[in-house]
Structures are given as structure tokens and as C-alpha cells.
Amino acid sequence: IVTYNIIIRGLCSLGRMEEAISLLNQLQNENLVPDLFTCSAIIDGFCKLKEIGNAKIFLKQMVTWGLEANIVIYNTIVRGLCKNDSISEASDLVEEMKSRGILPNSVTYTTLMHGFCCFGNLEEARRIFGVMKGSSLGVNVVSYTTLIGGYCKCGQMDEAIKLYKEMHLNGLSPNKYTYTVLINGYAKVGNREAASKLLDEMVNSGIVPDSVTYNAVMSGFCKEGRIEEAFKISDQMSQEGLVLD
RNA sequence: CGUUACAAGU
Numbered sequence: 001i002v003t004y005n006i007i008i009r010g011l012c013s014l015g016r017m018e019e020a021i022s023l024l025n026q027l028q029n030e031n032l033v034p035d036l037f038t039c040s041a042i043i044d045g046f047c048k049l050k051e052i053g054n055a056k057i058f059l060k061q062m063v064t065w066g067l068e069a070n071i072v073i074y075n076t077i078v079r080g081l082c083k084n085d086s087i088s089e090a091s092d093l094v095e096e097m098k099s100r101g102i103l104p105n106s107v108t109y110t111t112l113m114h115g116f117c118c119f120g121n122l123e124e125a126r127r128i129f130g131v132m133k134g135s136s137l138g139v140n141v142v143s144y145t146t147l148i149g150g151y152c153k154c155g156q157m158d159e160a161i162k163l164y165k166e167m168h169l170n171g172l173s174p175n176k177y178t179y180t181v182l183i184n185g186y187a188k189v190g191n192r193e194a195a196s197k198l199l200d201e202m203v204n205s206g207i208v209p210d211s212v213t214y215n216a217v218m219s220g221f222c223k224e225g226r227i228e229e230a231f232k233i234s235d236q237m238s239q240e241g242l243v244l245d
Numbered sequence: 246c247g248u249u250a251c252a253a254g255u
Contacts, residue, residue: 001248002247002248003248004248005248005250006248009248009250036250037248037250038248038250039250040250040251041248041250043251044250044251071251072250072251073250073251074251075251075252076250076251077251078251078252079251079252105251105252106252107251107252108251108252109252110252110253111251111252111253112252113252113253114252114253117253141253142252142253143252143253144253145253145254146252146253147253148253149253149254152254175253176254177253177254178253178254179254180253180254180255181253181254182254183254183255184254184255187255210254211255212254212255213254213255214255215255216254216255217255218255219255245255
């Protein structure tokens with residue numbers, strides 16, 4: 001079943017659901033039984049195609065195999081709903097999950113936060129952040145990065161930086177994602193200086209930027225008409241062996 | 246803990 005799961009996951013991540021389902025049928029013909037890994041792969045596949053309907057149908061199907069949705073399955077659907085602009089349904093699902101005795105984990109919370117951030121509902125995202133912080137889970141670098149990203153998206157760089165500083169006080173180190181979110185935020189509001197400064201901080205703290213990070217920096221330069229400096233960055237990327245995409 | 250099973254960046 002592990003072998004099948006690996007292949008099914010591969011197909012699902014490519015959106016090749018017909019083939020995944022046919023493999024699912026094949027393994028059952030060989031008297032193997034799908035497990036939660038199989039199901040999460042397939043549900044995630046449907047969710048990524050925004051086929052929430054199919055994901056829900058599959059969720060019912062699982063029960064006939066004696067499988068109960070676990071936290072990963074719930075999280076996967078919550079994310080699918082968020083991506084499908086159904087944030088309120090996502091919140092409802094989390095409540096339903098709780099009523100079934102499954103407690104949200106860090107992934108659940110950050111998924112919801114991200115959904116609210118995409119909607120520009122920073123109050124709700126921050127509220128969930130507070131819930132996480134007050135729970136035994138605590139907040140982690142992903143929670144911070146998600147919330148920082150929400151503020152960056154809305155151009156509220158002051159709040160974003162406040163959180164960035166707060167992270168350090170809480171003993172958490174920003175990672176490549178955190179820096180890229182912030183750099184992109186500054187680039188978008190036209191503050192290339194702050195963006196460059198963060199890039200330096202990033203490198204000084206031993207984090208290696210990748211092409212996503214550099215692209216964000218360059219967009220800041222280009223936005224302000226500093227094409228030459230942008231070229232310098234792209235040269236540096238090549239020097240570091242990064243592929244220009 | 247044979248399956249990077251689910252969360253954050255251009």
C-alpha cells in the first residue's frame with residue numbers, strides 16, 4: 001500500500017485524478033485496503049483542482065472503508081475551502097472537527113489565518129494568532145510569517161515589522177520565507193531601501209536567498225526605475241548558480 | 246517512527 005500511495009500522491013499532485021482513482025480501484029482489486037495516506041493524497045488532489053465537491057464525496061467514501069477523517073484530512077479540506085473563497089465554510093468545518101473531538105493543530109490555525117489574510121481580514125487572522133499563542137501549541141515561524149504576509153499584502157509595513165521584531169523577542173528566528181514576504185512587502189510599497197536592508201540582514205544571519213527572494217528585491221528596484229541595480233541582482237543570481245526564471 | 250500525507254514567500 002505504501003508503494004501505491006507514493007504513486008497516487010504523485011499523480012494527485014499533478015492533478016491527474018482519473019489515473020489516481022483508477023490506481024485506487026486497482027489496489028482494491030488486489031485486496032489491499034486504502035489508508036489515511038491514500039485518502040489525504042486524493043482529497044488534496046481534488047482540493048488543489050478546486051473540486052471541493054469531489055473531495056467531499058470522497059470523504060464519505062472513506063467511511064465505507066472504515067476510515068475516519070483525521071486532522072490531516074480536515075486540514076486539507078480547510079485549505080481547499082479557503083482557496084475556494086469559502087472561508088466561512090472553512091471556519092465551520094474546524095468547529096465541526098472540534099465537536100468530533102479532534103483538536104486543531106498548528107497547521108489548522110495557520111491555514112485559517114492564511115485564508116483570512118487573503119481576504120484582507122487581518123483582525124480575524126490576528127485573533128486566531130492570539131488563540132494559538134494562548135494554546136499549548138504556541139506560535140511558530142509559520143504563524144508569524146503568515147500574519148506578517150497579511151499585513152504586507154495590505155501595505156501595513158509598520159505592523160509587519162512590529163511582528164518581525166516581536167518574533168525575535170519570543171525566541172523565534174525568521175527564515176527565508178519570512179524575509180521574502182517582508183522584502184516583497186517593502187518592494188510593493190516602493191521602499192527599496194528597507195528591502196535591501198532586509199536582504200543584508202538575511203544574508204548576515206546566514207540565510208541563503210533563492211530566486212524568489214531575489215525576484216522580490218528586483219521588483220522593488222524596477223518599480224522605482226532603478227534598472228541598473230536590478231541587473232546587478234540578476235548578475236549576482238547567475239553568479240550564485242541560480243536559474244533565472 | 247518504509248509514504249517530504251496537511252500550513253507561510255516572487
